[in-house]
């Protein structure tokens with residue numbers, strides 16, 4: 001089993017916390033910790049993905065620096081999370097992309113936008129800066145867009161699925177069909193409501209400073225639901241196009257437009273709020289993690305929405321070509337970086353919360369325990 005500086009530090013802090021237990025009311029991490037006496041790599045990976053980095057346990061800890069134990073649970077968990085995103089990445093060598101993530105994502109976005117602009121300007125010639133009768137499909141044909149984004153989308157889906165299977169197996173979960181759906185439902189509910197950003201007493205978490213606040217929870221909800229609505233807009237647009245032979249552009253009272261506008265607004269308000277909180281936040285509980293990864297993800301989400309809404313407004317003007325290239329470049333970069341950037345946190349956190357629901361309802365640890373015959377067989381299959 002893997003043993004690194006990060007897994008060793010996470011195991012050290014958990015062993016001290018397990019003797020102290022002062023923070024057991026704060027969040028799922030401490031309740032999951034209390035079900036075990038030892039902390040191997042799989043166990044600390046699980047606990048790291050349960051930690052919501054609210055900072056409460058750091059601000060309350062009597063062993064935090066300058067104490068000689070120098071305990072900083074959220075920092076240990078955040079640094080380990082960053083390491084294990086790379087460990088579970090598929091294909092494995094691409095896990096290196098979690099290092100200097102903000103830098104390569106920014107460079108990629110510049111390259112992709114430039115390529116879109118150069119290719120489109122070459123193909124449309126003097127028409128690049130003019131309005132088109134059939135809006136953006138006059139700039140780039142629908143089939144080219146569908147082919148390019150379809151191929152990238154399939155790769156992203158494959159990479160994310162295989163990464164999640166690796167994590168699922170490390171978490172020793174059985175075949176999904178053998179799960180108890182009441183327990184799965186509880187895990188999904190805790191993920192969707194971001195239960196563990198409520199500070200443990202419903203007053204909110206210690207982010208961006210020590211005063212309890214629900215701000216991060218609310219802005220994350222705008223971001224999450226904004227993203228889901230934008231996804232719904234694209235899906236309904238695809239169904240209308242291929243299923244009902246109704247190509248874009250759609251009127252204001254149509255599902256793709258309504259989902260797109262509401263989702264776009266959510267994806268601007270949420271990431272802007274999260275960025276503002278991040279600027280004010282105390283960096284100590286976050287540890288030495290890749291801030292660039294969070295920031296580049298937030299900026300990509302926000303720009304995807306802002307340029308999408310801009311495209312809707314500029315559709316019939318001479319700026320449609322350049323706006324379309326910027327929008328497509330940002331969205332393609334977001335897609336390409338999904339399996340190798342902050343986006344993966346949603347899946348690993350969801351799986352960790354499902355494990356936690358199973359463990360707490362069955363009152364026994366699963367992750368990090370010796371494998372049962374059934375689990376070994378499932379793993380081998």
Ligand code: HEM
Nearest residue numbers: 052053191223224227274278294297298345346347349350
């Ligand atoms: C199962 C679903 C999800 C859960 C449980 C979840 C949970 C969390 C938590 C606890 C954080 C704060 C700690 C950290 O930075 O890792 C966070 C950060 C973040 N999440 Fe999610 N998330 C989910 C899905 C999503 C989705 C689908 C999106 C958008 C596409 C998203 C966008 C973000 C962003 C942008 C941040 C960074 C915020 C910051 O840096 O302050 N999340 N998420």
Ligand code: SF4
Nearest residue numbers: 017020021022023061
């Ligand atoms: S973080 Fe500090 S106060 Fe909280 S349980 Fe751990 S050792 Fe105790």
Ligand code: SF4
Nearest residue numbers: 027051052054055057
């Ligand atoms: S930072 Fe918050 S979520 Fe993470 S272990 Fe501490 S109290 Fe729990």
